[in-house]
Amino acid sequence: MTSEQLLNKKVEELKEACKKHGMRVTPQRIEIFKEVAKSCKHPDAEAVYEAVKHKMPNVSVDTVYRTLASLEELNMIFRVDNQLPKARFDADLRPHSHFICVQCNEVYDIFLESDEKIQIPKNASSFGEIKDINIQIRGICNKCLKNSTK
Amino acid sequence: MTSEQLLNKKVEELKEACKKHGMRVTPQRIEIFKEVAKSCKHPDAEAVYEAVKHKMPNVSVDTVYRTLASLEELNMIFRVDNQLPKARFDADLRPHSHFICVQCNEVYDIFLESDEKIQIPKNASSFGEIKDINIQIRGICNKCLKNSTK
DNA sequence: TTCCTTAATAAGAATTATTACTAATTATAG
DNA sequence: CTATAATTAGTAATAATTCTTATTAAGGAA
Secondary structure, eight states: OOHHHHHHHHHHHHHHHHHHTTOOOOHHHHHHHHHHHHOSSOOBHHHHHHHHHHHOTTOOHHHHHHHHHHHHHTTSOEEEOBSSSSOEEEOOOSOOEEEEETTTOOEEEEOOOTTOOOOOOGGGGGGEEEEEEEEEEEEEEHHHHHHHHO | OOHHHHHHHHHHHHHHHHHHTTOOOOHHHHHHHHHHHHOSSOOBHHHHHHHHHHHOTTOOHHHHHHHHHHHHHTTSOEEEOBSSSSOEEEOOOSOOEEEEETTTOOEEEEOOOTTOOOOOOGGGGGGEEEEEEEEEEEEEEHHHHHHHHO
16 A cells, blocks of 8 residues: 555545544645644644645644644544653554654654564553553664764 | 652752762752652642742742753753643652653653563664653543542 | 852743634535 | 534734843852
């Protein structure tokens, strides 16, 4: 399946999710979702706004923030846990972790190998009902390492 | 060792770290650090400010933010990865994870049992140089679960 | 001890990210 | 076709954090 087809499939999922929750399928919603879904950059709200503006010059900042929030409620996207001032979004729902570069703030996806499995700490469930688990690895990415040795 | 003694020990560590890095030991630094170190609440900057104000009524918001940042540089405290608008701080340097309640935003420490070990995803190091790893479990804490069934 | 350099602080203004509001307009989905 | 959810534009509010400038005080030197 090409990335184009994969994206279309995700858009279809979004449409269904909207209908299921009595939300209208609007071009803005589609575009904003596609922007997050097609990027591996884990964009922030501003980046999404800038990108969507190319296709829809009239889109408003407000719509982007509102839409990102509703896509999150639909569980079509989620926020990446980070220590940065801006929220970063991810539309890849497969369980995975993130490598966050402390220098350039780039966020990379880390997928586990087939024989690996995310380990939930034994006594985690003693604190309450678990919804999800997030793992971030912080460090300096290869790109930044390369630049600093120049 | 009492918690009082433990706190004093940590303060001594801070003083040494300051000297080592050519940073002055100021009452504000001590107080702000103690406030984070003695709490298990993972306070945000505002909470630290409010608490410190009781002892030092003239302390400024700015000093709290600046000091928290420099304590972080000294590796005496760190930020808890979260999706909340406010940064939360932790002075417990022992490796541990966090349970974050999505309802009340409380942050609980999760320590691994002696036979457990944090698993770093195999291909994490392929992205760059790893500095640290963070695990958050998101869910609804026992307190909130109890309140919602009432 | 006193002096001196300069790091650190206080106070409040400024900035940044995000959210909210208004009212008029658009366009989805039944 | 129609009811109304969603959007736009523009502005305002808010919340978290950072900057600016004058002042203070830590800690080394005399």
